[in-house]
Amino acid sequence: MSFSSLGLSDEIVRAVTEHGYTVPTPIQLQAIPAVLSGGDLLAGAQTGTGKTAGFTLPILQRLSQAATKNPSGGHAPGHYPIRALMLTPTRELAAQVEESVRTYGKYTKLKSMVMFGGVNINPQIQRLRSRVDILVATPGRLLDHVQQKTVDLSHVEILVLDEADRMLDMGFIRDIKRVLALLPRHRQNLLFSATFSDEIKTLADGLLDKPALIEVARRNATAETVAQKVYKVDRERKRELLAHLIKEHNWHQVLVFTRTKHGANKLSEQLTKEGIPALAIHGNKSQAARTRALSEFKTGKLQVLVATDIAARGIDISELPHVVNFELPNVAEDYVHRIGRTGRAGSEGEAVSLVCIDEKKLLEGIERLIKREIPEVMLPGFEPDPSIKAEPIPNGQNRGGQQRSGGRGQPSGNRSGTPSAPRPRGPAGSGAGKPPLHRSGGRGR
Ligand code: AMP
Numbered sequence: 001m002s003f004s005s006l007g008l009s010d011e012i013v014r015a016v017t018e019h020g021y022t023v024p025t026p027i028q029l030q031a032i033p034a035v036l037s038g039g040d041l042l043a044g045a046q047t048g049t050g051k052t053a054g055f056t057l058p059i060l061q062r063l064s065q066a067a068t069k070n071p072s073g074g075h076a077p078g079h080y081p082i083r084a085l086m087l088t089p090t091r092e093l094a095a096q097v098e099e100s101v102r103t104y105g106k107y108t109k110l111k112s113m114v115m116f117g118g119v120n121i122n123p124q125i126q127r128l129r130s131r132v133d134i135l136v137a138t139p140g141r142l143l144d145h146v147q148q149k150t151v152d153l154s155h156v157e158i159l160v161l162d163e164a165d166r167m168l169d170m171g172f173i174r175d176i177k178r179v180l181a182l183l184p185r186h187r188q189n190l191l192f193s194a195t196f197s198d199e200i201k202t203l204a205d206g207l208l209d210k211p212a213l214i215e216v217a218r219r220n221a222t223a224e225t226v227a228q229k230v231y232k233v234d235r236e237r238k239r240e241l242l243a244h245l246i247k248e249h250n251w252h253q254v255l256v257f258t259r260t261k262h263g264a265n266k267l268s269e270q271l272t273k274e275g276i277p278a279l280a281i282h283g284n285k286s287q288a289a290r291t292r293a294l295s296e297f298k299t300g301k302l303q304v305l306v307a308t309d310i311a312a313r314g315i316d317i318s319e320l321p322h323v324v325n326f327e328l329p330n331v332a333e334d335y336v337h338r339i340g341r342t343g344r345a346g347s348e349g350e351a352v353s354l355v356c357i358d359e360k361k362l363l364e365g366i367e368r369l370i371k372r373e374i375p376e377v378m379l380p381g382f383e384p385d386p387s388i389k390a391e392p393i394p395n396g397q398n399r400g401g402q403q404r405s406g407g408r409g410q411p412s413g414n415r416s417g418t419p420s421a422p423r424p425r426g427p428a429g430s431g432a433g434k435p436p437l438h439r440s441g442g443r444g445r
Contacts, residue, residue, distance in 0.1 A: 006032045007033060026049070038188055039188070041211050044216070056097070063134070064105075086101075087159075089162075089167045094136050121144060154183075157188065159183060238354045239271070241379065254305070257306075258307075258327050281311045325338060325355075
């Protein structure tokens with residue numbers, strides 16, 4: 001199966017082929033025809049499946065076809081309204097999606113723009129004065145523009161909510177609803193989400209009209225294939241153990257996850273002091289700092305990148321030799337996301353978790369989710385002190401109360417306690433597509 005046989009035009013197929021892709025991934029095989037048909041779409045897919053091209057390619061095609069038929073789009077000559085809006089949870093993802101739009105759309109006439117917070121708004125206002133067909137934005141900054149009346153969303157034909165579950169986790173639901181209220185009633189809606197909590201289902205029910213439903217397995221490594229280990233260690237000795245492991249085994253390109261931004265900062269500073277070059281990446285860092293840390297890490301200049309789940313999500317780093325859970329995530333599914341960064345497509349990878357007594361329940365939850373026990377290792381000299389008692393983890397599942405931060409860019413840490421629908425875990429690196437779970441009947445194509 002090729003891109004052209006999916007109904008994509010020569011100009012788009014040419015750009016994709018030049019980019020090095022000739023065979024569509026399972027999500028692309030399903031999403032491209034669905035989007036081209038003009039109907040709504042609900043897609044279960046994670047980063048790594050090729051989902052971005054899955055929606056970008058057919059959107060480019062639909063917009064350029066309509067533009068050919070009616071060059072001024074029915075508007076005043078020279079006035080080009082925003083016709084597609086793609087919302088993403090993080091700046092990194094917004095930047096990556098817009099880069100894909102530019103790459104795949106390079107032989108079309110369509111123009112795109114990326115918009116996110118944490119940078120000066122004025123260049124964005126300036127850019128909005130010229131042609132923007134496709135706008136990729138994070139919700140907060142988009143609403144800043146709405147408030148300043150510098151953006152007009154009244155002609156949007158296609159809306160994409162990318163990583164919708166993350167947007168909800170980050171407290172963006174109200175922002176999303178405010179944006180939806182500004183869009184024309186008749187439009188095509190595409191919702192991509194890695195998980196399907198009740199919250200996502202409610203959002204989808206209100207947003208989508210007889211959507212096509214597709215769901216694919218992760219393309220990257222799954223819990224079954226990554227070599228996983230748990231080091232039992234005391235809370236206060238984790239950093240020491242991590243530094244020991246990195247030095248002892250001469251680990252390079254180590255992605256380390258912490259639960260909080262503060263924890264990420266502290267750990268990266270401490271590792272640096274010990275002679276291990278490390279930087280933290282999270283929502284409070286400037287865009288420039290995040291971009292720099294990421295590029296140094298990718299090129300191998302930076303030995304350790306310390307990240308929070310939210311920051312790591314959406315950034316295209318994978319096939320890493322080492323992923324370390326310095327702290328277990330509060331949401332078990334995040335463990336699967338984290339370790340999916342290593343050992344992709346058959347390459348060797350190891351996921352190590354440093355687990356202290358406070359995290360017993362979190363570990364149990366993870367093992368339940370992945371349906372296996374993770375082998376435990378006790379390193380001589382780092383054996384846990386049995387007299388140390390468990391302490392509550394802020395926002396953790398070992399504490400009764402739940403706390404949603406609701407703030408922009410703040411991870412809530414806890415997913416409202418609602419178990420999400422079980423996700424398929426296909427064979428490693430197989431790319432095996434999964435047939436739709438349930439397809440709603442005729443959508444009047
Ligand atoms: P995504 O899930 O959209 O974040 O994409 C994951 C990675 O797969 C990105 O690095 C894409 O460039 C890459 N990719 C997308 N489509 C294809 C394809 N058809 N063949 C090979 N790689 C692809």
